[in-house]
Every structure is written in structure tokens, then in C-alpha cells.
Amino acid sequence: MTPDHPSADHGSTGPGSSGLGSSGLGSSGLGSAGLGLPDAGPARFASLDEVRGGLAQVGYLADEAISGVVYLADRLSKPVLVEGPAGTGKTQLAKSVADLTGARLIRLQCYEGLDESKALYEWNYRKQLLRIQAGEHGEGEREGPSWKELEEDIFSEDFLLARPLLEAIRSTDPVVLLVDEVDRVELETEALLLEILSEYQVSIPELGTVKATRLPMVFLTSNNTRELSEALKRRCLYLHVDYPDLDRERDIVRSRVPGITEELADQVARIVRSLRTLELRKAPSVSETLDWARTLVILGVETIDAAGARDTLHVLLKYQSDIERAAKELLTAAG
Amino acid sequence: MLDLLSGFVVELRRAGLPVSLTEHLDAAEAVRHIPLEDREGLKYALAATLVKSSSHWRAFETAFEVFFAVRTPGSGAGGGDPDSELDGEGEGEQDGAAGTGDGGSRGQGRSWQGGGGGEGMTPEELAEMLFKSLLSADAALMNVVARNAVDRYAGMEPGRPVGGTYYLYRTLRNLDLEAVLAKLLGQAQAGAAGGQGLTDLEERLAADEYRARIEKFRRAVETEIRRRLVEDRGAEALARSVRKPLPEDIDVMHATRDELAVLHRVLQPLSRKMAVRLARKRRHGRKGPLDFRATMRRSLSTGGVPIEPRFRHPRPAKPEIFVIADISGSVASFARFTLHLVYAISSQFSKVRSFVFVDGIDEVTRFFEGVVDPAEAVARINTEADVIWVDGHSDYGHALTEFHRRWGDEVTSRSSVLLLGDARNNYHASGAWVLEDLQRRARRVYWLNPEPRDYWGSGDSIIAEYAAHCDDVVECRTLRQLEKFVGDLE
Numbered sequence: 001m002t003p004d005h006p007s008a009d010h011g012s013t014g015p016g017s018s019g020l021g022s023s024g025l026g027s028s029g030l031g032s033a034g035l036g037l038p039d040a041g042p043a044r045f046a047s048l049d050e051v052r053g054g055l056a057q058v059g060y061l062a063d064e065a066i067s068g069v070v071y072l073a074d075r076l077s078k079p080v081l082v083e084g085p086a087g088t089g090k091t092q093l094a095k096s097v098a099d100l101t102g103a104r105l106i107r108l109q110c111y112e113g114l115d116e117s118k119a120l121y122e123w124n125y126r127k128q129l130l131r132i133q134a135g136e137h138g139e140g141e142r143e144g145p146s147w148k149e150l151e152e153d154i155f156s157e158d159f160l161l162a163r164p165l166l167e168a169i170r171s172t173d174p175v176v177l178l179v180d181e182v183d184r185v186e187l188e189t190e191a192l193l194l195e196i197l198s199e200y201q202v203s204i205p206e207l208g209t210v211k212a213t214r215l216p217m218v219f220l221t222s223n224n225t226r227e228l229s230e231a232l233k234r235r236c237l238y239l240h241v242d243y244p245d246l247d248r249e250r251d252i253v254r255s256r257v258p259g260i261t262e263e264l265a266d267q268v269a270r271i272v273r274s275l276r277t278l279e280l281r282k283a284p285s286v287s288e289t290l291d292w293a294r295t296l297v298i299l300g301v302e303t304i305d306a307a308g309a310r311d312t313l314h315v316l317l318k319y320q321s322d323i324e325r326a327a328k329e330l331l332t333a334a335g
Numbered sequence: 336m337l338d339l340l341s342g343f344v345v346e347l348r349r350a351g352l353p354v355s356l357t358e359h360l361d362a363a364e365a366v367r368h369i370p371l372e373d374r375e376g377l378k379y380a381l382a383a384t385l386v387k388s389s390s391h392w393r394a395f396e397t398a399f400e401v402f403f404a405v406r407t408p409g410s411g412a413g414g415g416d417p418d419s420e421l422d423g424e425g426e427g428e429q430d431g432a433a434g435t436g437d438g439g440s441r442g443q444g445r446s447w448q449g450g451g452g453g454e455g456m457t458p459e460e461l462a463e464m465l466f467k468s469l470l471s472a473d474a475a476l477m478n479v480v481a482r483n484a485v486d487r488y489a490g491m492e493p494g495r496p497v498g499g500t501y502y503l504y505r506t507l508r509n510l511d512l513e514a515v516l517a518k519l520l521g522q523a524q525a526g527a528a529g530g531q532g533l534t535d536l537e538e539r540l541a542a543d544e545y546r547a548r549i550e551k552f553r554r555a556v557e558t559e560i561r562r563r564l565v566e567d568r569g570a571e572a573l574a575r576s577v578r579k580p581l582p583e584d585i586d587v588m589h590a591t592r593d594e595l596a597v598l599h600r601v602l603q604p605l606s607r608k609m610a611v612r613l614a615r616k617r618r619h620g621r622k623g624p625l626d627f628r629a630t631m632r633r634s635l636s637t638g639g640v641p642i643e644p645r646f647r648h649p650r651p652a653k654p655e656i657f658v659i660a661d662i663s664g665s666v667a668s669f670a671r672f673t674l675h676l677v678y679a680i681s682s683q684f685s686k687v688r689s690f691v692f693v694d695g696i697d698e699v700t701r702f703f704e705g706v707v708d709p710a711e712a713v714a715r716i717n718t719e720a721d722v723i724w725v726d727g728h729s730d731y732g733h734a735l736t737e738f739h740r741r742w743g744d745e746v747t748s749r750s751s752v753l754l755l756g757d758a759r760n761n762y763h764a765s766g767a768w769v770l771e772d773l774q775r776r777a778r779r780v781y782w783l784n785p786e787p788r789d790y791w792g793s794g795d796s797i798i799a800e801y802a803a804h805c806d807d808v809v810e811c812r813t814l815r816q817l818e819k820f821v822g823d824l825e
Contacts, residue, residue: 048376068369068379075368076361083389125636186615224389224604226611234357237365237383240392246547271536274543281708306536321707330539 044074044101060096061252069239079197079218084241087285094178094219103174108164110185121166128154155206168216175216183222197235257293267304268293280322292316343402346574350394351581390582401574404565469548481555493567502560519545583815587669588785606679613683623647653685654751661756663693663729669785670755671713678709692734695724732766739769751779757786758798770804783811
């Protein structure tokens with residue numbers, strides 16, 4: 001069967017479907033695969049290679065899996081759930097994709113106790129109260145407005161405080177939405193993400209449904225501290241980012257640490273790889289590897305020996321028991 | 336292609352992955368966007384839509400290798416020249432199954448001598464080539480060596496009903512990878528700059544590097560064997576035989592060494608997740624009394640009128656728990672896992688005391704005090720616990736009697752008692768009166784039995800006698816069952 005590239009959607013957006021009248025139902029244009037989503041806009045990436053090359057240009061070295069999933073997410077207009085140990089570049093991926101496509105990055109940092117008023121939208125009570133009080137007195141000789149007019153007025157868009165999720169939906173310029181550490185929110189609170197992830201719309205009871213004119217690229221990151229709900233997972237494409245292999249880590253070190261020699265980068269990558277095979281409480285992540293490499297460059301070290309590594313081990317490992325174990329197993333006895 | 340994908344999804348579901356219909360549709364949609372020749376891209380596209388948990392990756396990969404195996408061109412023609420073989424084996428090449436459209440084509444007695452030039456290789460030449468390929472980390476050369484090794488050593492015959500691991504074992508045994516590793520290290524030592532030999536650190540790094548290469552080679556051999564088996568038997572049949580259980584479903588008592596390693600890796604994040612889940616359940620169960628201050632603060636945003644009351648978090652009492660575990664023979668590994676899990680979530684209990692026995696009983700709480708990683712403590716138990724009394728065969732009666740004598744008074748109405756064992760008593764006295772007494776004193780008494788339910792009561796198992804005095808007897812063979820039990824505890 002022949003691969004069937006979807007016809008590129010020409011023209012920027014569909015009809016103004018973010019209309020906020022009381023009926024508030026924008027037209028559902030023929031979106032991706034006719035799923036009733038608004039127009040996806042032109043596909044951001046023409047091919048898989050373009051994704052990989054583009055990410056490398058903005059400084060993010062992606063492997064097959066990562067670039068494949070980003071490409072698919074663009075084509076299918078689905079959000080991406082990025083899971084993995086801390087410090088492996090999950091948040092950085094979203095930032096790099098934003099850089100690459102020239103989009104604005106909107107970030108929602110999740111924490112326990114996050115609720116609708118901080119994530120989706122909130123009514124500006126104070127402004128509404130003031131409006132009501134101002135309306136009571138009217139202007140000069142005229143009577144104040146009738147209740148019906150007032151009601152429509154205070155529940156209009158001026159009085160709506162848009163939080164990150166709503167802002168991402170309403171935006172007319174290209175946007176990358178990053179929902180960071182989604183495993184920290186309660187299971188029940190995840191529910192407020194579901195509508196956005198599957199249909200890119202927000203329902204506001206007083207106003208109606210706000211649909212996205214331009215579909216944002218959505219990234220959710222998780223550190224896997226708890227099991228996410230099935231409903232959330234099935235709306236997303238899943239990407240597991242693990243610690244990189246030797247070659248990729250070496251390339252990352254060389255590109256991110258200015259002034260490092262190839263030999264030193266190679267040694268750094270090898271030592272970190274060996275450390276990860278030990279049973280540590282927290283294995284060194286990519287960001288810690290980069291910190292260590294920078295430390296070595298600043299100290300002017302050209303090749304690492306056991307003593308030098310032992311002295312700077314605290315940059316890599318963050319638990320005393322881990323440091324002791326690494327010093328004992330790696331840096332004294334032979335393998 | 337859709338048929339192949341459907342078969343693949345069915346296989347994944349059989350392996351235990353929860354693939355829903357929506358995900359299946361997403362996968363079908365995703366596959367449309369991948370060019371046909373890109374096997375790696377296909378793999379990651381399918382993984383992104385079908386696999387939603389990192390612990391399922393292994394099962395997915397196995398099934399993928401079977402269903403979307405690489406076919407070499409011209410192998411039916413009785414061996415092309417080695418160059419075309421190399422092209423065929425390269426990565427990202429031929430999605431053979433999709434290309435021919437009949438993923439499960441039964442082998443029409445395809446010739447096994449796929450590597451044209453390999454027939455004439457002597458064992459010495461093969462060993463030499465292996466050594467060279469590992470030294471230079473040449474992937475293409477490794478593949479050629481893998482193919483020739485399988486030709487020569489695996490002894491594969493079409494139609495023979497043997498699983499893939501047997502062939503793998505035979506091939507690797509004949510290649511003697513340990514000796515090769517030693518030789519590589521020796522060469523590295525000798526060839527070190529300055530002729531002084533490597534420092535310890537360098538030696539360790541070199542060893543890790545060679546081990547990684549050998550692992551790559553091993554995987555190449557495995558792929559080659561699997562490819563041939565698929566050609567011979569077809570995808571579905573092979574999938575059934577190589578299907579690997581998910582970590583949560585591995586039967587702890589009969590786990591192989593590799594599976595135990597997988598379990599260990601899964602145990603730590605699992606126990607962390609359980610602790611988080613139990614803590615949440617505890618906090619959000621009921622509402623406590625009214626919290627006046629919080630309500631007044633909340634009311635400020637509505638002009639001082641309290642519209643929404645706030646309640647204090649309830650703090651239910653944490654149970655105490657006594658774990659009494661049989662660590663004889665086959666039950667030992669199960670007991671270790673349970674102890675590990677219980678201690679990992681020990682913040683949910685106000686006190687955890689643990690005891691192990693074979694025919695004598697000993698308290699092992701002291702090993703777990705102050706230790707961050709329960710695995711270390713569990714390892715110590717094996718060597719330091721004093722559990723042999725007479726002959727080291729299980730004697731539940733004596734162990735329980737001893738427990739009652741030494742610690743029975745400390746079981747209160749706030750405690751829950753957890754017994755782990757298969758109740759195989761070697762025909763000693765049962766000591767069930769101890770359980771009767773404990774049930775009277777304690778809040779709850781549970782028994783976890785790692786044997787399948789059908790075996791209970793057979794032979795010298797006297798679980799029925801003990802069950803009469805337990806609140807519940809639970810069959811607990813896999814991590815999944817254990818997780819469920821601990822989640823429902825109290």
C-alpha cells in the first residue's frame with residue numbers, strides 16, 4: 001500500500017471559530033483526518049529528516065525515536081507524553097521544538113493542588129464587582145443599565161482571566177504548549193486536561209466553547225512518580241526518553257560544552273556510562289554529565305584519572321551513599 | 336498491512352499490554368505517514384501509539400521483531416554473494432513482511448545457508464572474525480559473523496519444535512564469549528600507551544566497553560535466529576513461543592535469573608508509586624472537621640461571606656504490621672520481594688516488625704533500621720538471620736510456637752499480622768492454635784501463599800488448618816497480585 005501523505009492544508013486558519021457569542025459554537029472545519037478538529041494549519045515538518053536536522057540546528061540532539069514521535073505528533077495533531085528519568089531533556093525538547101518552528105512557548109508547571117482557576121481560566125471577580133457598582137449609579141442623568149445588559153456585560157471576554165491552557169487555545173500565532181510534570185497533579189485534576197488534549201477546546205459555562213483556531217503542539221512531561229490515568233495516556237503519543245547511549249551522549253557533551261576536547265568528552269561519556277551500570281540510588285542524568293564536563297573544563301583537566309574523578313564526583317552524584325559506592329567500585333578496584 | 340497490524344495488536348494483547356481500540360486506530364493512522372522502507376521509523380511509530388508504559392517495552396520489542404522481521408533478498412536462491420547479504424541485513428532496510436504482504440508465510444524449506452560464503456568457514460576463522468569485529472565494533476561484520484555462527488553451531492532444522500532460546504544457547508556456548516572477553520582485555524592491557532598497562536579506571540572502562548559490544552553481538556545472533564524461525568514457522572506461532580511476560584506478571588517462584596533481574600529493576604519504581612498512591616488514598620478518603628481559619632480566608636474573595644467551607648484533612652490511624660515470612664527453599668525469593676515492598680512503603684505504617692523462619696524464628700527488624708534501600712537489608716537477612724534450629728526443613732509449628740512465646744504479647748488490637756509461606760510443614764505439628772490466639776488479639780491476620788491455588792492442601796501443605804484462623808488467604812504469585820493485596824490492605 002502506498003503511503004498517503006495528507007494534502008497540505010493551505011491557508012492559515014479556518015473561519016473564526018473562537019467566536020464568543022452566547023452560542024459560542026465555532027464551525028468545525030475539516031481538520032486532521034476529518035475528526036472534527038479545526039484546521040491544523042500547514043504541516044510544520046515536511047519529512048522525518050527535516051525534524052532531526054532542525055532539532056540538531058537548535059542544539060538538541062535527538063535520536064530516531066524522538067524525531068519520529070515529534071514528526072508523527074505534527075502529522076496526527078496529537079499531544080506527546082514524554083516520560084523518563086529526571087534530567088534527560090524532556091522539557092528541553094519542547095523548548096527546542098518551539099525554537100525550531102518559531103512558536104511561542106506557553107508553559108504550565110503542574111503541582112499538587114493545581115486547579116481550574118490556575119490552569120484554565122478565572123473570572124476577574126473584583127472587576128466584575130466594580131462594574132456592577134459602577135453600573136448602579138449610571139452616568140449622569142441616565143439610569144443604570146438594565147440587569148440583562150449588565151449580566152451579558154460582566155460575563156464577557158473582558159472579565160475573563162486567561163490562564164496558560166486557555167491562552168494556548170485562543171492564541172492566533174503558533175504556540176507550543178508545555179505541561180510540565182503532569183504526574184504531580186492529582187488524578188482527579190487530570191480531568192481538566194482531557195478536553196483540551198483530545199479536541200483542543202475549552203468549555204466555559206457562561207461563554208460557550210472556545211475552540212482553537214490554530215492547533216498548538218502539546219508536550220506533557222512526566223517523571224513517572226505515579227501511574228497516569230488511562231484516559232490521559234490514550235489521548236497522547238507516548239515517548240520514553242531514557243539515558244542516551246555512548247555516542248549520543250558524547251555528541252551532546254561536545255555540542256553543549258564549549259572548549260572541551262574530543263578525548264575528554266569521550267572519557268566523560270564512558271565514565272558516566274559505567275556509573276549507570278552500578279546500582280545507585282540516583283543514576284547521573286544528562287544535565288549532571290554536562291555540569292561535570294563544564295567543571296572539568298574550568299579546572300583545566302585534560303585527561304581524567306581516578307583521583308581527579310573522585311574529587312569531582314560530587315558534581316555527578318547527589319547522594320553520599322552513591323558517591324561512596326562509586327568511589328569504591330569504579331575508582332579503586334578493577335572492573 | 337492492516338491485517339498485519341491487527342495480528343500484531345492481538346499478539347500484544349496476549350502478551351498483556353492493554354491496547355485499546357482507539358490506540359489501534361491511532362496506530363493505523365500513524366503508519367500511513369511513515370515511508371514503507373523505514374523499519375526503524377515504523378517501530379517507533381507503533382511504539383508511540385501502542386505502548387503506554389516503559390515497562391512494556393520489552394514485550395513490545397519482542398513481538399515487533401517477530402512480526403516485522405527483516406527478510407533477506409535472494410536467500411531462497413541458495414546464497415547470493417556476501418555483499419548482497421550485507422545490504423539485506425542493514426538497518427532500516429526492507430520491511431519484508433509488509434512488502435510481500437503475507438507476514439506469516441510458511442517457509443518453503445528455505446535454504447539455511449543464507450550466508451553464501453559462510454559454509455566453508457572453519458571454527459578458527461569464525462573465532463578470528465568474531466574477535467576482529469568486536470575489536471573494531473564493526474556492526475556489519477558482526478552481523479556476518481552472527482549469521483555464520485548460527486549456520487554452523489545452532490543446528491537449526493526446518494520444522495523442529497524447539498524454542499529460540501535453545502539455539503541461542505548452543506550458538507553462544509560454542510563461541511565461548513567469556514574467553515573472547517578475556518582475550519580482548521588482555522590485548523587492551525598489552526597494547527596500552529607507554530607499555531605500562533592500563534590504570535584501574537581505564538581497565539574498568541575498557542571492560543565495560545567490550546561488554547557492551549558483546550551484548551550487541553549477542554543481540555545480533557538472537558535477531559538472526561528469530562528471523563530464521565519466523566521464516567520457518569510463521570509469525571503467530573513464533574510469537575507464542577517467545578512471548579515474554581510483563582514484569583508484573585512474572586511468577587516470582589519460578590523466575591529465571593534474567594527475570595529476577597527485571598523484577599528487581601521494576602520493584603523500586605513500583606514501590607515508590609505504591610507509596611504515593613497509598614498516601615493519597617489516606618488523605619482524601621473522608622473529610623475531617625471544619626477548618627474555621629481556612630474557611631474565613633477563602634471567604635475573603637467573596638467579600639467576607641463564607642460560601643465554600645474548608646475541612647481539615649483527616650488523619651486516620653496508621654496500622655502496625657507484623658510480617659512473618661518463611662524463607663525456606665523456593666519461597667525465599669518471594670519472601671524477599673514482599674519484605675522489600677513492605678519496607679519501601681513503610682511510611683504508611685506506624686510500625687513494621689518483620690520476622691523470618693525456617694524451623695527456628697528470628698526477628699529481622701534491626702536490619703531494616705536506618706537503611707535507605709531495602710535491598711541491602713534483604714541481602715543481609717540471608718547470611719545473618721538465625722533461623723535454623725534442627726535440620727533446616729520448614730517447621731511451621733515450632734516457628735509459630737516460638738513466635739508466640741517470645742513476641743506474642745506485643746501483638747495488639749492495632750496490629751495486622753501478615754504471614755508468608757506455602758504452609759508445607761514436612762508433617763510436623765501444625766501449631767495452628769497460635770494463629771487462633773493471634774486472630775483474637777490482632778486486628779487482622781492475613782496469609783499470602785505463593786503457590787497456585789490448585790496445589791493448596793496437596794502433599795504436606797496444611798494451609799487449610801491455618802486458613803480457619805485467618806481473615807483471608809490470598810494467592811500471591813506475581814507482583815501484580817502483591818500490589819493489589821497491599822493496596823487493599825486494612
